[in-house]
Amino acid sequence: MSKIDVYDVVIVGAGICGLITAYKLAHYKLNILVIDMNIEPGWGVSKGHAAIVHVIQLPFKSLKSKLAREGNRELLKICEYLKVRYRKTSTLLLAMNLLHLLALPLIYLYLKLNLKGEFKSRIIGRRTLRRIEPNVSDKVLAAIEVDGYAVIDSFDLIYGLYEFLKINSVHFVFGEKVVRIDFQEDFLKIYTDGGREFLSRYLVNAGGLYADEVARLLGDYVEFELGKGVMIVFEKQVSDRLLSPLTLRPDPKTKGGAVMFTWDGKGLWGPNLRIVRDKNDLSIEESDVNTIISRFSKLVKADPGIPIKAYSGIRPIPPINDFIITYSKKSRRIVNILGTESPALTSSPAIARVVLEKLKEAGLELIPREDIVERIVFHRFRDKPECGKSRLICICNRVTEEEVREAVRRGSKTLQGVMFRTGVCMGVCQGSRCLSEVIEVISDELRVKPSNITLRGGGSWIVKTS
Amino acid sequence: MNTIIVEKDREVGGFYKYDEYPVNNVRGRDLISQFAINNIMCNMAAFSYDKDGVWVASREGSRKIHGTVIAANGFREKTVLELGIYGFRPSGVFYLYSAWELINKGYSIGDKVIIYGFNHYSISLASKLSKTCEKVVITYTRGSLIHSLEEVTDMGVEVLKGRVKKVLGSERVSSVMIDERELIADTLILAELSPWNQLGVENIVGNAAMILEDPMKIVEASRIIAESLIEGGDPIEVLCSVPHIPHKVSKRVARIILGVGMGVKLKVNGEKIVVDEPYPVVELPSNSRVTIEVL
Numbered sequence: 001m002s003k004i005d006v007y008d009v010v011i012v013g014a015g016i017c018g019l020i021t022a023y024k025l026a027h028y029k030l031n032i033l034v035i036d037m038n039i040e041p042g043w044g045v046s047k048g049h050a051a052i053v054h055v056i057q058l059p060f061k062s063l064k065s066k067l068a069r070e071g072n073r074e075l076l077k078i079c080e081y082l083k084v085r086y087r088k089t090s091t092l093l094l095a096m097n098l099l100h101l102l103a104l105p106l107i108y109l110y111l112k113l114n115l116k117g118e119f120k121s122r123i124i125g126r127r128t129l130r131r132i133e134p135n136v137s138d139k140v141l142a143a144i145e146v147d148g149y150a151v152i153d154s155f156d157l158i159y160g161l162y163e164f165l166k167i168n169s170v171h172f173v174f175g176e177k178v179v180r181i182d183f184q185e186d187f188l189k190i191y192t193d194g195g196r197e198f199l200s201r202y203l204v205n206a207g208g209l210y211a212d213e214v215a216r217l218l219g220d221y222v223e224f225e226l227g228k229g230v231m232i233v234f235e236k237q238v239s240d241r242l243l244s245p246l247t248l249r250p251d252p253k254t255k256g257g258a259v260m261f262t263w264d265g266k267g268l269w270g271p272n273l274r275i276v277r278d279k280n281d282l283s284i285e286e287s288d289v290n291t292i293i294s295r296f297s298k299l300v301k302a303d304p305g306i307p308i309k310a311y312s313g314i315r316p317i318p319p320i321n322d323f324i325i326t327y328s329k330k331s332r333r334i335v336n337i338l339g340t341e342s343p344a345l346t347s348s349p350a351i352a353r354v355v356l357e358k359l360k361e362a363g364l365e366l367i368p369r370e371d372i373v374e375r376i377v378f379h380r381f382r383d384k385p386e387c388g389k390s391r392l393i394c395i396c397n398r399v400t401e402e403e404v405r406e407a408v409r410r411g412s413k414t415l416q417g418v419m420f421r422t423g424v425c426m427g428v429c430q431g432s433r434c435l436s437e438v439i440e441v442i443s444d445e446l447r448v449k450p451s452n453i454t455l456r457g458g459g460s461w462i463v464k465t466s
Numbered sequence: 467m468n469t470i471i472v473e474k475d476r477e478v479g480g481f482y483k484y485d486e487y488p489v490n491n492v493r494g495r496d497l498i499s500q501f502a503i504n505n506i507m508c509n510m511a512a513f514s515y516d517k518d519g520v521w522v523a524s525r526e527g528s529r530k531i532h533g534t535v536i537a538a539n540g541f542r543e544k545t546v547l548e549l550g551i552y553g554f555r556p557s558g559v560f561y562l563y564s565a566w567e568l569i570n571k572g573y574s575i576g577d578k579v580i581i582y583g584f585n586h587y588s589i590s591l592a593s594k595l596s597k598t599c600e601k602v603v604i605t606y607t608r609g610s611l612i613h614s615l616e617e618v619t620d621m622g623v624e625v626l627k628g629r630v631k632k633v634l635g636s637e638r639v640s641s642v643m644i645d646e647r648e649l650i651a652d653t654l655i656l657a658e659l660s661p662w663n664q665l666g667v668e669n670i671v672g673n674a675a676m677i678l679e680d681p682m683k684i685v686e687a688s689r690i691i692a693e694s695l696i697e698g699g700d701p702i703e704v705l706c707s708v709p710h711i712p713h714k715v716s717k718r719v720a721r722i723i724l725g726v727g728m729g730v731k732l733k734v735n736g737e738k739i740v741v742d743e744p745y746p747v748v749e750l751p752s753n754s755r756v757t758i759e760v761l
Contacts, residue, residue, distance in 0.1 A: 232547070280636065283554045289547065307547035311555070385513055386521065388528040392511035395474060395539075395664065400523075428664075429542050432561035433474075436568045450573060455557035459637035462557055463573035 007033045007171070008364065010190055010200035012178050012214050014041035016154075017340050018206030019161040020348040021355050022170055023078070028366045032170045033198060035190070037177040037210065039457040040417045042158030045208040045340065047420070048282070048313015050231055050260055050268055051154035052242065054343040055091070055146055058250045060114040064323045067347035067354070069118060072148055074349035079152055082160035083377045085263050086152035091242040092124065092133065092143040094299060100246045101141045107246070108144050119148035135238045135302035149242055153263045154345065155420040156378070163410055164375040175457065177210075181217045183331060202364055204355055205328075205336045209279050209316045215336050218328045222338050224316035226279060227253060229271030230288040231312070235305030235428055237261035243299050252321045255342065259296045264382070264397070264423065267304035269296045271313075282312045306428055315341035323347070325354045332362035378406060382423075393441070394434045396427020404438055408445035416456040418442055439463065467696070470531065471503060472522050474511040478503075480540055481563065482681055484570040487590035489612055494590075494681045512539075515665040534695065537667035538688075539674045541587075544658040546633075549582070551656075553632035558639035562587060562657035569594050576653030577601070580642050582630045583657030584618075585610050586679035591655065592623045603651075605630060605644050611727040611744040612679045630654070661709075669695070669712075676711040676725050683723055683745040687711045693719045702750055706758040720750045724758070731761040 009025055011018045014036035022034050038044060053075055057065040079086050095101045104123060111121050124143045129136055136143075166172070176194035183189075187199045207214040212222050244258035253273060260268040272291045289310055318324055318339035328334035335358045337351060344351065360366055381388045382398040390400035399422045407421035415438065418424060424438050425431030431438070439462060443450040454460045477483060478498070485494030510524040512535075519532040543561040546552075558576060560568075562583070568575050569591065577600040581588050584606035595602045603624040609615070615625050632643035633654060641650050659677050663670050671688045678684050694701075694716040701714045709725030723745055724732075730741045735751050738761070750756045 284552050286550065286552050289552070306545060308545055310547055381523065385523065386528050386530075388523050389525065390523065391509050391525050392474065392513060392523045395511055395513060398513055398523075428545075428662075429563075430545060430561055432543055432563040435560070435564035436571060436573075439568075440571075456637075460557035461638060463568055463575055465573065 004197050004199050005033070005171075006187070007031045007198060007200040009033075009202045009204060009359070010035065010188070010198060011204045011206055013044070013206035013208055013211070014038070014162070014172065014174070015044050015046040015206065015208045015340075016042065016158065016345050016348045017208070017337050017351055018204070019158065019165065020078070021204055021206060021337075021352040022165050023161050024349075024352045024356055026165055026168045026170050027369055027372060029369050030364075030366075032165075033173065033200065034165070034170060035173045035176060035178055035192065037175070039175040039414065040412060040420075041162045041172075041174075042155065042420075043416075043456070044210070045313060045315060046154070046158055046345070048229070048231075048311060049154070049342060049345060050271065051152050051262065051345070052260060053086070053150035053152060054255070054346045055115070055119045055148040056111065057255065057343050058252070062322045063325070064343060064347060067323065067350035068343040069115075070350035070353075071347040072119075075152075075346060076150055078349060079157060082157065082164060082375050084153055084157045084160045085383070086150045087263055089149045089151060089241050090145050090147045091149050091244055091258070092129070092136075092145050093244055093246045094136070094140045095142045095246050096140060096298070098141075099248065103246075103248055104142055104144060111144065111146065115146070119146060121146045133239050133241060133243070135300050136243065137299055137301050139298065144246075145241070151261060151263050159410065159421050160375055160378075166411070167373045167375065178214060178217065188331075188333060201333065202359055202362070203334045204359075205334065205338075206340070208340055209314055211316065211336065211338050211340070215328075215338065218334055218336070219330045220328050220336060222318055222324065222336075224318055224339070226276045227315045227317050227341065228274045228276045228281070228312055229254075229257075229315065230284050230292060230310055231268055231270035232289060232292055232310045233262070233308045234267030234269065235308060236303075237265045237267050238300050238302040238304050243296075245295070245299060253317055257292070257295065259299050266308065269293075269304070276314065279314060282314065284310045284312055288312070308428055309430065317341055323351065325351060325358070327358060327362070332358075335359060378403075378410070378421075393437055394422075394424045394427060396429050396433075397423040399424040399434075401437075401441055404441045405445050408442055413446060414454055414456050415439065415442065415462060468533075469505060471506045472510045472512050472520070472531070473506060473508045476508055478506055478508065481566060481587060484566070485590050485681070487586070487593050489586060489680045490682065492682055497681050497685070512665060515667050520665070534669065535667050536669040536671055536691065536695075537663060537665060537674050538671045539662065539664050541659040541673035541677055542662035542664075543656050544660050546656065548660075549630065549656065549658055551630050551633060553634055553643070554636065556633065556635040556637055556639050558635065558653045559633060560653065560655050562591065562655055562659070565655045566591055574598060576639075576651075578651045579603070579653040579655060580605060580630070580644075580649060580651045581655045581657050582606070583659065584608065584613075584625075585657065585659060585677065586613060587659065588655070588657035589613050589618055591657070592618065593621050596621045596623050603649065610679060611725070671711070675713065676709040676723075678711070678723070678725070678745060680745055683747075686747060687723050690715060690719055690721060690723070700754060702753070703755045704750070704758065705755065708758070708760055710758070715750070717752045717754070720752055721747055722750060723747050726760065733759040733761060
């Protein structure tokens with residue numbers, strides 16, 4: 001009989017919540033395993049969002065709202081520690097009509113009261129607005145500015161966490177789904193569809209969109225509504241702040257989207273929200289794009305340039321429209337993190353704090369480690385192009401051949417992984433100029449044939465050898 | 467005049483380096499091989515531009531090259547969003563140039579291929595694919611100014627007028643919706659082209675300035691720009707509702723190329739002209755402003 005690996009904590013799900021929980025646990029003397037059904041980290045809910053660090057989440061008394069305000073600054077600290085790029089910004093809630101204008105002072109007071117001085121806000125008059133954001137539509141009458149937002153390189157955060165965890169001896173199993181969990185006296189026995197078995201004293205269910213299925217294996221029950229949101233990426237950023245239309249009747253399921261931007265200066269508009277039935281259905285309809293364009297083009301008068309692409313994500317919305325962080329009904333050795341929709345990215349450090357408290361309360365001993373190793377910084381040409389010493393492979397996003405090789409050395413085995421890690425093939429030309437070379441560099445670095453390289457695993461082959 | 471050519475790739479020539487499909491008996495590949503130019507820096511990419519020069523990146527280190535900059539970075543393909551293509555995002559959707567490079571490196575990119583866009587570049591690609599693929603279909607909304615549908619069908623490539631609306635398939639492309647028809651395919655190549663002034667450079671040549679399907683006309687357009695820069699003198703302001711190259715031309719050179727097909731009737735400052743070739747070279751009167759109308 002083969003030996004079964006024994007862990008202190010197994011985390012199911014290598015999305016942002018699973019990884020940040022692992023990140024916090026890795027600071028203690030623990031044997032940790034992370035299992036994810038995808039072949040690289042962060043390929044579930046964590047790849048389909050807008051990479052925004054939020055402040056306002058209604059209702060203010062909800063858990064997700066509290067945890068977002070708590071997680072906000074800590075997430076940026078983690079970004080700094082891992083050398084993940086981000087840009088601080090603010091949000092402008094735009095008054096588009098007379099009713100909005102009349103409600104503005106009241107909304108301002110309400111925000112001020114609830115943000116308790118932690119995040120500053122102010123009313124911005126029309127003239128000041130024109131000066132600070134010249135591309136805002138002339139129809140906007142005034143705005144409330146709320147500080148404390150940020151746009152981050154969320155792929156680098158995911159991969160940065162992963163690299164930090166690897167270097168600090170956290171184990172990973174990718175591409176396998178947990179299919180059965182048995183309760184034993186002091187342990188949980190975890191089975192994957194890859195035929196592997198693990199023993200663990202504790203388990204964290206951070207399965208994101210699939211956390212309901214993991215919960216069911218444990219005898220717990222939750223049902224998600226699936227909310228699909230589409231984002232459009234444009235060539236150009238048109239404002240220095242996030243622009244959001246003021247809403248007098250907020251929808252508890254969505255913050256309503258905004259005219260936003262990415263950390264590297266592309267325009268990012270959306271999302272919309274549409275309830276779907278299939279977790280795998282990431283398709284984009286013409287109506288998604290039209291809804292976003294018609295909703296947000298009213299807010300600005302500048303042209304965002306070429307629409308580069310649209311992407312979508314599916315959020316798991318539980319019936320209470322809030323995060324659920326609870327022990328399993330069967331055992332306090334198991335903590336479920338459920339309903340991790342927006343603002344779960346912002347909240348993730350606070351979610352992890354709650355999880356650690358629950359694990360500790362259930363008996364997990366947390367003895368600090370002294371031998372933490374820092375992530376090795378991934379140097380990028382585009383951070384300091386004038387000081388570069390490499391050959392560019394992608395002109396649009398200024399990515400070098402060396403960066404593509406480094407992405408593979410850091411663990412990416414697919415084109416999508418390399419794209420997310422480096423930004424290659426993700427600019428205006430969408431890989432037109434660099435794809436063929438990128439595939440050859442990846443295959444060279446992995447020492448496999450280009451025909452073995454896939455977009456995202458499985459049957460997503462790119463070329464055949466003729 | 468001290469001139470340097472900066473090329474991102476390992477070799478010069480771009481698309482035409484491998485182009486074997488003739489236009490008026492001229493093959494791009496042969497044309498490229500005839501050039502003997504000094505001062506070419508391959509593996510060197512221009513990444514930012516301002517009035518006094520261009521920043522380039524290479525293994526030797528990034529540096530700024532001072533001088534007049536001419537952009538010759540070629541076309542870009544219109545994005546799925548510009549084309550109004552929705553649905554899924556599986557593997558197997560290629561932009562023309564990446565497909566072109568992969569084919570020329572000897573890879574197969576699929577068995578049942580749909581190419582969206584009917585122009586010299588997509589046809590040249592189709593002619594190569596038709597030799598190895600099970601099925602090649604070109605779908606299009608606008609025709610080429612120089613190639614006919616018959617040429618393409620004679621190669622065994624199917625031609626279908628219509629708009630690509632949706633891509634289906636979870637891992638790899640499984641089918642493509644063209645208007646209301648669903649075509650089984652494993653590959654979709656997007657080949658609707660657009661000029662691309664990537665760095666916002668003032669002087670632009672070739673497909674970066676206007677889509678030109680005829681290699682000799684690209685040569686001519688480059689000659690006009692070069693002469694304009696060498697001759698100097700006052701520029702002619704050209705007011706024209708159709709694509710034209712160059713955008714600015716010296717009075718001493720006084721000719722431009724228009725992006726129109728044969729038989730088009732024009733009025734140049736009121737004077738009627740009937741175009742007798744695709745991408746006509748039009749002599750301009752030496753006024754400081756010339757208006758070209760298409761009748």
